[in-house]
Amino acid sequence: MTPDSAPSDLPRGPASRSIDRSGLVIALALAALAAVLVWDASQLQSNTVYGMGPEAMPVVIAVGLGILSIGNLIDALRGNLPARESADPKAVWLILAGLALLIAIIGFGGGFILATTALFVTTSAAFGRRAILADSAIALVMTTLIYLAFDRLLTLSLPAGPLERLL
Amino acid sequence: MDSFAALAHGMAIAVQPMNLLYALIGVFLGTAVGVLPGIGPALTVALLLPVTYKLDPGGSLIMFAGIYYGGMYGGSTTAILINTPGESASMATALEGNKMAKAGRGGPALATSAIGSFVAGTIATLGLAFLAPWLVDVAVRFGPEDYFALMCLAFVTVSATFGDSPVRGLTSLFIGLTLGLIGIDKLTGQARLAFGIPELLDGVEVTTLAVGLFAVGEALYVASRRHHAEEKLEPVRGSLWMTKEDWKRSWKPWLRGTLFGFPIGALPAGGAEIPTFLSYSTEKRLAKHPEEFGKGAIEGVAGPEAANNASAAGTLVPLLTLGLPTSATAAMMLAGFQQYGLNPGPLLFAERPDLVWGLIASLFIANAMLLILNLPLVGLWVKLLAIPQPWLYAGILVFATMGTLAAKPSVVELSMLAGFGVMGFLMRRFDFPIAPVVIGLILGPIAESQLRRALAISLGDPMTLLQSSISAALLGVALIALLAPFVLKGLGRFKANED
Numbered sequence A: 001m002t003p004d005s006a007p008s009d010l011p012r013g014p015a016s017r018s019i020d021r022s023g024l025v026i027a028l029a030l031a032a033l034a035a036v037l038v039w040d041a042s043q044l045q046s047n048t049v050y051g052m053g054p055e056a057m058p059v060v061i062a063v064g065l066g067i068l069s070i071g072n073l074i075d076a077l078r079g080n081l082p083a084r085e086s087a088d089p090k091a092v093w094l095i096l097a098g099l100a101l102l103i104a105i106i107g108f109g110g111g112f113i114l115a116t117t118a119l120f121v122t123t124s125a126a127f128g129r130r131a132i133l134a135d136s137a138i139a140l141v142m143t144t145l146i147y148l149a150f151d152r153l154l155t156l157s158l159p160a161g162p163l164e165r166l167l
Numbered sequence B: 001m002d003s004f005a006a007l008a009h010g011m012a013i014a015v016q017p018m019n020l021l022y023a024l025i026g027v028f029l030g031t032a033v034g035v036l037p038g039i040g041p042a043l044t045v046a047l048l049l050p051v052t053y054k055l056d057p058g059g060s061l062i063m064f065a066g067i068y069y070g071g072m073y074g075g076s077t078t079a080i081l082i083n084t085p086g087e088s089a090s091m092a093t094a095l096e097g098n099k100m101a102k103a104g105r106g107g108p109a110l111a112t113s114a115i116g117s118f119v120a121g122t123i124a125t126l127g128l129a130f131l132a133p134w135l136v137d138v139a140v141r142f143g144p145e146d147y148f149a150l151m152c153l154a155f156v157t158v159s160a161t162f163g164d165s166p167v168r169g170l171t172s173l174f175i176g177l178t179l180g181l182i183g184i185d186k187l188t189g190q191a192r193l194a195f196g197i198p199e200l201l202d203g204v205e206v207t208t209l210a211v212g213l214f215a216v217g218e219a220l221y222v223a224s225r226r227h228h229a230e231e232k233l234e235p236v237r238g239s240l241w242m243t244k245e246d247w248k249r250s251w252k253p254w255l256r257g258t259l260f261g262f263p264i265g266a267l268p269a270g271g272a273e274i275p276t277f278l279s280y281s282t283e284k285r286l287a288k289h290p291e292e293f294g295k296g297a298i299e300g301v302a303g304p305e306a307a308n309n310a311s312a313a314g315t316l317v318p319l320l321t322l323g324l325p326t327s328a329t330a331a332m333m334l335a336g337f338q339q340y341g342l343n344p345g346p347l348l349f350a351e352r353p354d355l356v357w358g359l360i361a362s363l364f365i366a367n368a369m370l371l372i373l374n375l376p377l378v379g380l381w382v383k384l385l386a387i388p389q390p391w392l393y394a395g396i397l398v399f400a401t402m403g404t405l406a407a408k409p410s411v412v413e414l415s416m417l418a419g420f421g422v423m424g425f426l427m428r429r430f431d432f433p434i435a436p437v438v439i440g441l442i443l444g445p446i447a448e449s450q451l452r453r454a455l456a457i458s459l460g461d462p463m464t465l466l467q468s469s470i471s472a473a474l475l476g477v478a479l480i481a482l483l484a485p486f487v488l489k490g491l492g493r494f495k496a497n498e499d
Helices: A021-042 A054-077 A090-106 A113-126 A132-153 A162-166 B002-016 B017-034 B041-052 B057-082 B090-102 B106-139 B145-160 B168-179 B199-203 B206-222 B244-266 B273-286 B299-322 B328-338 B346-351 B355-372 B378-385 B391-407 B411-429 B434-455 B469-487 B494-498
Strands: none
Touching: A021 A054, A021 B168, A021 B199, A021 B206, A054 B090, A054 B206, A090 B206, A090 B391, A090 B411, A113 A162, A113 B206, A113 B391, A132 A162, A132 B346, A132 B391, A162 B328, B002 B106, B017 B041, B017 B057, B017 B355, B017 B378, B041 B057, B041 B206, B041 B328, B041 B391, B041 B494, B057 B090, B057 B106, B057 B328, B057 B355, B057 B378, B090 B145, B090 B273, B090 B299, B106 B244, B106 B299, B106 B346, B106 B355, B145 B299, B145 B469, B168 B244, B168 B434, B168 B469, B206 B328, B206 B391, B206 B411, B206 B434, B244 B273, B244 B299, B273 B299, B299 B328, B299 B346, B299 B355, B328 B434, B328 B469, B346 B494, B391 B411
8 A cells, every 4th residue: 555545535625526537447347347257157058956057156246246337436436536646658568568579479489588588678678777788688697597497407397499499 | 282292293294304495495585585675475475386386295385384484574674674565564564664774773673573573473373273273173064155154254354344445345356256267167067258268268377367466567567657756775774683672662562463463364354454553553552652653663663563474374274274365375375285286174184184284383493494594694685675676577577477387388378467467557556455356266266166065955045055053144244344344434444544
């Protein structure tokens, strides 16, 4: 808990009493999730003679999500969501790009070392580092050591690519 | 008493050289990872789970005991030296401890927290050893409907009763329950919410969820608000040792903190937050110099730290005897058991007493190791704290990826990790609690199977839930715990006391 997010039931100034658009999106997303649960449950066959079939619990949870969607909607309409600080979208997108690179490199068989090096460099850049070459070198050494330690010492299989086959 | 015999047997297992080594590695790794800013004990356990994959269950659980206590200790070091509590239970420690460090009394703050953790951990582990067999006797009488009711109670208390907003807490819980549905239904073999993706048939890995929410989510969140004030690392100046005066002011808070921490931790209510804040406000009230509070009062570190550790041992009571995790860290411990197909509960006490009592005995050993290791090694931990933020978070993400790949090397799993990371980021931004998601995922499927078993036995009559007096009472308490925060606004708002 950071001090900036005060309990939501404290009285607020008139400015924060306006409708919270993000809150509306959250409520909508919960309602959509509930709908997906019900749709998925309807695809299941219930062949249980006594008690609950596999479709019962998803429906119960969907009902809960529906009620919570309304609860979140009320909070949003009252402007009851905690205050948020300004965020730096560039940093978030950089890390997400790093994760996308990671997934792509693993997916195309590039191996653990290259994939995590890419993630390391983009994350470090997201936190304000500009020394991409130096960071790449550090990351290559570090991920190679991790690969060796876990693949050889602990015999956990990590995905291998061209670099790993050289080791 | 048979607790003594069982504990002695456990000790004999725990002091075998290999097991001592596992405990030492666990304590060391746990502290090293736990000390990193932004990494709480739950994430410490999740990140280090892959290290134990290839060990036998006994050794792995012993290492876990070390990681658990080491992670707790590391978290309080961070709270004192850079005022970044990795979890809300360390907030009280950060409040006073960081002020002490700023005033050049970082050494005594670390010492009172280490010794207090040892005292509290030892007493609470003894409490665990004596309470557990008794609770196991009670638990064997539980039918499936009673277990289901108990889980309902845990769901409500971890999400609704003590949080800032019951609506947001329950929302988190239900997201976790939804994730728990994914995969093959064990009773009928039908796939739920798998959308034709074969990797989803096994369900969502708890470690992937926890690492995504805690590690990736935290990295995204911290990166997004990097331009806000950065926390400064306080150097440890002067003596590490506590003066006679410090001892005199610390020992009572340690014991009182333990008294708050253990019982509250042992209740299926979860969270070390409440006992730490209760301890903090009690010490403030009882202190001879209450005006020192907020400026670095040693009682304000000693009490809450003891309460935090005692409640960590307390949460092991429902975890080991009932299989009921009541904190995110306990949920990760349960995942550690499940990777060997072990289910904590009365049966495990009967079938594998060596494992359970070896684990409990190792908690004592881990605790003692921490006391001996940590004060001399404090210089090393301070160096770890000084890792520049870009490398720290980049490294955390590399380790998070490694853990996920070691468990399940697939693109789907990595995509889930990234997706949970985005979810964790949004939840932090909109102030949704994270622990209920993890608990919902791990406990949801267990609760469902208990309910279905109960209904199958009763031939589909739902009244079976009310006919058992245990189940009826537990459901009643759960209902009260659910409605209380709506009825009594202000209940459980301990956080408001902080300033």
